[in-house]
Amino acid sequence: MKKLLLLGAFALLGGAAQAQEGFRLGGHVGAPLGDASDAASVTIGVDAAYMWNITKGLDIGVTTGYSHFFGKDHVDDFGFIPIAASGKYKFAKIPLFVGLDLGAAISTKDYINSGLYIAPRVGYQMKRTELYLGFQNISSKYKNHDHYWFGDDKFNFGAVNFGVNFFLK
Numbered sequence: 001m002k003k004l005l006l007l008g009a010f011a012l013l014g015g016a017a018q019a020q021e022g023f024r025l026g027g028h029v030g031a032p033l034g035d036a037s038d039a040a041s042v043t044i045g046v047d048a049a050y051m052w053n054i055t056k057g058l059d060i061g062v063t064t065g066y067s068h069f070f071g072k073d074h075v076d077d078f079g080f081i082p083i084a085a086s087g088k089y090k091f092a093k094i095p096l097f098v099g100l101d102l103g104a105a106i107s108t109k110d111y112i113n114s115g116l117y118i119a120p121r122v123g124y125q126m127k128r129t130e131l132y133l134g135f136q137n138i139s140s141k142y143k144n145h146d147h148y149w150f151g152d153d154k155f156n157f158g159a160v161n162f163g164v165n166f167f168l169k
Helices: 001-020 035-038
Strands: 020-036 040-055 058-071 078-090 097-106 117-123 128-140 153-166
Touching: 001 153, 020 035, 020 058, 020 128, 035 040, 035 058, 035 153, 040 097, 058 097, 058 153, 078 117, 097 128, 117 153
Parallel strands: none
Antiparallel strands: 020 040, 020 153, 040 058, 058 078, 078 097, 097 117, 117 128, 128 153
8 A cells, every 4th residue: 555655645746746847958159269270160060968857947958869960170070078067057037058968978079088967048938939148168189189189188079059949848
């Protein structure tokens, strides 16, 4: 009997939590910064997240996606796949929010190591859409002397991005 009651409580709480969760899908375009600006002319990407509403105005979740940097001056294109925790706070009474993604970015090229991923953003919240301006930075290590950068140094592959996300329920 206790197991049945416990199972029922988990089912009830699980249903309540599910009513506050949802997918966020979108894309971004940006201008490379830092070491990335030496080798790339523009970046585009796709974003996907699953968010849970923790309390009024605060959402926490997980995010992934893909950011592609288009190479310039005989540099190959390169990209990163972030896997991160995501947080967003929407201010009461005004349609503005701040957000932060923090985690790891997996490199799609073997001559660039994966690294720490951080992406703060500010934006405008609509009913099922958000527009944002964000900064994306991947702290990584370049590991091949035959390409654009020389030495086994640490690099910051960053970009200022403008993006749009759509909420799917």
